[in-house]
Amino acid sequence: MKESLVRHRRRIWKGGGICLLTVALLFSMFSACAARQEPDKIDYVIGVSQANMREPWRLVLTREIQDEAAKYPNVRLVFTDATDDSAKQMTDIQRLLDYGIDLMIVSPCDVKKITPVVSNVYNQSIPVIVLDRVVEGFDYSLFIGPDNKTIGKQAGEAALRMMNGKSGSVLELCGSSASQASIDRSEGFSSVISGEGDIQVEHVAVVSESRDSAEDIVKAFGTRLRGIDVIFAHNDYMALGAYNAVKQLGYDHIRIVGVDGFTGEDDGVNLVRRGMIDETITCPTGGREAVQYALEILNNVSGVPKQVILRSHNITKENADDYEASLNQVPEATKRAITVGYAQVGTESAWRLANTESIKKAARDFGVSLLYEDADQDQGRQIEAIRRFIKMDVDVIVISPVVDSGWDEVLAEARDAGIPVLLSDRRVTTKDDNMYMTFIGADFIEEGRRAMRWLGGTLETPQSSLRIMELEGTLGASPTEDRSQGFREVLKEYPGCNIVYFGCGDYTYEGGRKVIEEYLAKHEWDIDAIFSHNDDMALGAADALEEHGIQPGKDVKLISVDGARTAFQALVDGRLNCVVECSPLLGPQLMKAITDLMAGKELPLRIITDEKVFTEENAKDYIRSRKY
Ligand code: GYE
Numbered sequence: 194m195k196e197s198l199v200r201h202r203r204r205i206w207k208g209g210g211i212c213l214l215t216v217a218l219l220f221s222m223f224s225a226c227a228a229r230q231e232p233d234k235i236d237y238v239i240g241v242s243q244a245n246m247r248e249p250w251r252l253v254l255t256r257e258i259q260d261e262a263a264k265y266p267n268v269r270l271v272f273t274d275a276t277d278d279s280a281k282q283m284t285d286i287q288r289l290l291d292y293g294i295d296l297m298i299v300s301p302c303d304v305k306k307i308t309p310v311v312s313n314v315y316n317q318s319i320p321v322i323v324l325d326r327v328v329e330g331f332d333y334s335l336f337i338g339p340d341n342k343t344i345g346k347q348a349g350e351a352a353l354r355m356m357n358g359k360s361g362s363v364l365e366l367c368g369s370s371a372s373q374a375s376i377d378r379s380e381g382f383s384s385v386i387s388g389e390g391d392i393q394v395e396h397v398a399v400v401s402e403s404r405d406s407a408e409d410i411v412k413a414f415g416t417r418l419r420g421i422d423v424i425f426a427h428n429d430y431m432a433l434g435a436y437n438a439v440k441q442l443g444y445d446h447i448r449i450v451g452v453d454g455f456t457g458e459d460d461g462v463n464l465v466r467r468g469m470i471d472e473t474i475t476c477p478t479g480g481r482e483a484v485q486y487a488l489e490i491l492n493n494v495s496g497v498p499k500q501v502i503l504r505s506h507n508i509t510k511e512n513a514d515d516y517e518a519s520l521n522q523v524p525e526a527t528k529r530a531i532t533v534g535y536a537q538v539g540t541e542s543a544w545r546l547a548n549t550e551s552i553k554k555a556a557r558d559f560g561v562s563l564l565y566e567d568a569d570q571d572q573g574r575q576i577e578a579i580r581r582f583i584k585m586d587v588d589v590i591v592i593s594p595v596v597d598s599g600w601d602e603v604l605a606e607a608r609d610a611g612i613p614v615l616l617s618d619r620r621v622t623t624k625d626d627n628m629y630m631t632f633i634g635a636d637f638i639e640e641g642r643r644a645m646r647w648l649g650g651t652l653e654t655p656q657s658s659l660r661i662m663e664l665e666g667t668l669g670a671s672p673t674e675d676r677s678q679g680f681r682e683v684l685k686e687y688p689g690c691n692i693v694y695f696g697c698g699d700y701t702y703e704g705g706r707k708v709i710e711e712y713l714a715k716h717e718w719d720i721d722a723i724f725s726h727n728d729d730m731a732l733g734a735a736d737a738l739e740e741h742g743i744q745p746g747k748d749v750k751l752i753s754v755d756g757a758r759t760a761f762q763a764l765v766d767g768r769l770n771c772v773v774e775c776s777p778l779l780g781p782q783l784m785k786a787i788t789d790l791m792a793g794k795e796l797p798l799r800i801i802t803d804e805k806v807f808t809e810e811n812a813k814d815y816i817r818s819r820k821y
Contacts, residue, residue, distance in 0.1 A: 236267035240289030257480025279306040337479035345381025360391040361422035407434030429461035500801035524792040534582030543757035547821030548777035555780030596669035620671040631796035641679025658689035666726035698730035705733025722750040728760035764812035774804040
């Protein structure tokens, strides 16, 4: 890719008169920015296709991209404004391509409509970073965006605090009903509110999402506002409109929560500081991160994730100053060696061995001193290891949790000791996402979906019938739960397909064998497809089937997750039909996150790795380049 980028660059900047003319034209047609440069010093041209340059959130996004890019004199930005019109955005993107951009950042107006255009750019080997709303499929380099459900939950927690967790009434000022962000915020909000006390929520959609409409709507409530305790507005501008209305009508008892948390004069953080609203939940734009990752992609840095989900904060009067100061803090690399305590799951699979190796190697490469403990798939042992790390006062603790629940106590102990915790590979379920700094790993739900999508694609018709066996990993582990969930989600689209049997193989080769043996002890073989949550269980199942004269890959379709070299060999040999990749090579991203954290940088909420799907047909092309 590097070569093609270099070619692009030459074409634009070193290509003589016509190209320079084009460039001049380009900059007069688009609003361009970046530090003033001699043209021949420009290495990269980044095209930014904005959905609109009208909404305040998008203006902040644009400014962040400009400010960050200005730090890199060799980068030139070219902006286009789609004015919320997908047809215009498609032409904008084509024009950016015609001008030979090296990378595109796109914030789509309408994800469905923009998906094919983004695919087209990506398939021309031009990296694409998608912001804010993710396009469908996987034809993009990186997605960066907020988690709107979490934002809704954080607002719900704020509202509960304001009502002391008891009964009360909330007026929710939502955005347009077509906005996915607003739907997600509402869902997150109700998931928190509905579980507690007796709280009534009235939803109103403010189609324009503007301050003035919100003010009019709230005013129209008139005396009904007397019974309202909290207003949750899906952005700070509507929150300000609500404040204006409430103030005019004299209902000072009403507490207000907004979303966005920008720091301009009339933005959320200042509204909180001035006491006009009570709390705002920050919704980061990802502009700064987009430019940072763009440079990593352009410089061929390895380990760039597929998705970066940004963290949101609850801002109150108490923490507003600290929050603003943290935004301006310049990260400084620590000079002393960092000590990390790593609590690994065990040695159950090829995936795990590769994962451990990747982490140990990356620690050496980054000069991090690593204390490594393996819990042999036992949560109790893992908790003991974490307690030892706390006693040793390590700088950072990393956990790859065996199961996802039961961590609150030990996470609180780490927090009280002032030791940050990162989650690697597997998730935990906690009430409070602030108990850990980030999660680095795969999207297991998507892996499950991919497995069933592949299987669905092999059917003659979507109505065809199929008896499926599921080989489950460790019960209660996040990959097990999520892979099952994703698989079942897509399974619903195929009424003739049913999971008729499932058994737990604990992610081991023996476990996979055991499930097959147990089934065959009681049944004649009557299964059409097996979905195995990992390669080791699939290979164990394949051997057991062969011993009973059943040919895996032929008599029964076999799909697994991970993509270890042994599984690739099985694909090539036709004993396995499909492998959904789950990369264990998390070491470099993890060590980068740790060094960033120690330098004072905020980490995203989630960092999701890039993965593919492999089949019998394409396995041969990849087997040599597999790294695990
Ligand atoms: O798929 C399996 C391993 O947590 C993603 O654990 C990991 C899973 C992986 O043992 O092979």
